[in-house]
Amino acid sequence: MIPFGKRLSKTSLLIAAVLLTTAVGCGEDFPDEPRAPVSIELTGVIKPRAVTVSPAKVGAGPISITIANQTDEAHTLTLVGNSVREKVGPVNPQDTATIQKTVTQGTYEVRAGSENGGTNAIRPATLKVGTPRPASNDRTLLP
Numbered sequence: 001m002i003p004f005g006k007r008l009s010k011t012s013l014l015i016a017a018v019l020l021t022t023a024v025g026c027g028e029d030f031p032d033e034p035r036a037p038v039s040i041e042l043t044g045v046i047k048p049r050a051v052t053v054s055p056a057k058v059g060a061g062p063i064s065i066t067i068a069n070q071t072d073e074a075h076t077l078t079l080v081g082n083s084v085r086e087k088v089g090p091v092n093p094q095d096t097a098t099i100q101k102t103v104t105q106g107t108y109e110v111r112a113g114s115e116n117g118g119t120n121a122i123r124p125a126t127l128k129v130g131t132p133r134p135a136s137n138d139r140t141l142l143p
Contacts, residue, residue: 034135037061046075046112050123053110059133062102073114081108103129
């Protein structure tokens, strides 16, 4: 059996070692590397004649498009442009789906297609993506 005094000193040494290890890491200076811009939330609607997306112009970076299907058929959504082809669905009538992607500068289309195709084609929405948005840790954005 270890006497109380020796047990206390071993515990004290362990606590001191943990505190010393923690304190060593506090003084490091990490480079302020740019982070990805904050994701922009876009909304859209599939209607019988056209898909709409708002806003229709954004800066390059991560986006999240939530689209509601307000038609009587299920549709597959596709984001197409600048070597991007992101699909989601099928999205049932009165349901929503979300496409998340990091986009670069250029013009994109958000398309809705159904299994049976039909004779009434749904016009795609156009999304214009401009220059890259500032990094999320850009200090010039702070008030």
